Amino acid sequence: MTGLTTRRPVIRGQALVEFALVLPIALILMLGVFDIGRAIFLYNGLTNAAREGARMAIVNQDKGAVALRVQATTFAGPVSNLADLDDLVDYRRSNADGTLGAACAPLAVGCIAVVTPTSEWAAITPIIGNLMGPITFQARSELPIELVCPSAVFPTCPKQP
Numbered sequence: 001m002t003g004l005t006t007r008r009p010v011i012r013g014q015a016l017v018e019f020a021l022v023l024p025i026a027l028i029l030m031l032g033v034f035d036i037g038r039a040i041f042l043y044n045g046l047t048n049a050a051r052e053g054a055r056m057a058i059v060n061q062d063k064g065a066v067a068l069r070v071q072a073t074t075f076a077g078p079v080s081n082l083a084d085l086d087d088l089v090d091y092r093r094s095n096a097d098g099t100l101g102a103a104c105a106p107l108a109v110g111c112i113a114v115v116t117p118t119s120e121w122a123a124i125t126p127i128i129g130n131l132m133g134p135i136t137f138q139a140r141s142e143l144p145i146e147l148v149c150p151s152a153v154f155p156t157c158p159k160q161p
Contacts, residue, residue: 045076
């Protein structure tokens with residue numbers, strides 16, 4: 001047994017082939033996680049803009065001012081329904097069971113200001129982006145009106161935050 005040696009098989013390039021097979025899958029997974037993070041960031045920005053717009057809408061019922069506030073506070077992407085102010089800002093009456101009822105006209109303290117911004121998100125990952133297409137995110141915020149402005153009491157609105 002002294003003259004017998006066992007030779008190990010020559011495995012050249014095996015690691016390179018395994019790396020070449022695993023790398024595309026790993027990259028797609030990493031980009032997918034990145035895309036999910038982008039989507040969450042966009043949705044958080046949209047909900048923040050809805051809250052800020054609703055805060056403006058409860059003390060100043062100028063829909064143009066509310067749209068400017070929504071646009072200024074959206075930090076993750078453009079709001080797609082800024083041009084249609086009736087779609088972005090709505091004033092409703094509150095029903096006895098807590099649901100929203102008919103349109104509130106004339107505006108009065110206690111009516112509900114509803115701000116609903118929407119935004120489009122598309123994945124940047126090549127395969128996932130082609131399969132899913134753009135996704136529409138929508139946030140909604142509802143708050144009761146605290147001050148009707150402009151009105152006979154307040155012909156010019158007080159300074160807004």
